Amino acid sequence: MPKAYIFSGFGGPEVESFADLPRPVPGPGQLLVAVRAAGVNPVDWKRRTGYRPLGAPAPELPAVFGGEIAGVVEQLGADVEGFAVGDAVFGNPVGGGYAEYTLLPVALAAHKPEALSWADAATLPIAAATAYDGVVQLDLPPGATLLVTGAGGGVGVAAVQIAIARGLKVVGTASAAKEAFVTSLGAVHVASGPGVADRIRAAAPQGIDAVYDLVGGPALEEAAELLTDRTKLISGGDRETVAKLGGFPVARERTSAVLEAVAGLVTDGVLDPFVTQTFPLDRAGDALRAVEAGHARGKIVIELPTTP
CATH class of the missing domain: 3.90.180.10 (Medium-chain alcohol dehydrogenases, catalytic domain)
Known part of the structure; x- marks a missing residue:
């Protein structure tokens, strides 16, 4: 069998x-x-x-x-x-x-x-599609700055690339060991861990327009401090914390159309x-x-x- x-x-x-x-x-x-x-x-x-x-x-x-x-x-x-x-x-x-x-x-x-x-x-069906749905949900204009927490993981890697392809500036938190990798995606790397909010402020003096969280817990709480508009705060995994902070979970579409869209990004060379x-x-x-x-x-x- x-x-x-x-x-x-x-x-x-x-x-x-x-x-x-x-x-x-x-x-x-x-x-x-x-x-x-x-x-x-x-x-x-x-x-x-x-x-x-x-x-x-x-x-x-x-x-x-x-x-x-x-x-x-x-x-x-x-x-x-x-x-x-x-x-x-x-x-x-x-x-x-x-x-x-x-x-x-x-x-x-x-x-x-x-x-x-x-x-x-x-x-693509979970990681890339979740990344795609979240970036679409935030609906930021070109030139806006997006913070992605957990930028070195499967969803984070896709979210960074999709956001940059849509003309966004991206700051990504990840471990120090992933600095070169996150930077290679086109994001500004910030080392994760306690005190990360201050490091993000230093890396993005222009401010953060939205947060796409993929870590949850204390990392999400610190990231939320950087936003005045909590409607631009979403989390891919910590529904409870993001709700308490005034944000939202990623709204998953779960359709064939989204799968086709992310497949097209890969074949077009936009998404690796x-x-x-x-x-x-x-x-x-x-x-x-x-x-x-x-x-x-x-x-x-x-x-x-x-x-x-």
């Missing part, structure tokens, strides 16, 4: 394991996809600990890790239009993505351009997903540890070059 990487309870890495699961059967409006690549994100290990976004149901256990994939359509469910067996696709699966096969709703799927690699495509490390499926745990450690630069991807 097809292999998948799962968590069987809530806790640490000890609840993770491989499992042989039945090949999924697509329902109405779904595609059965043979996975070629799966993006690895912080939310993956957070779900294992019991975290879930506000209003989201608890996952049924055991649950397969992963929320973004790229692969080949193997079978169509009823009422599917616009896709055919053999199509290369990417999107947000139901039932997890660290697996040889998964189900992909057509509403959360898009055709993969031939020029887009499997690994790059697998990074910066896949910095890949792992085979049988090392899914190592891939997850690399992200859970919090020091990953860019994106980590699980690759499945062949499927049974």
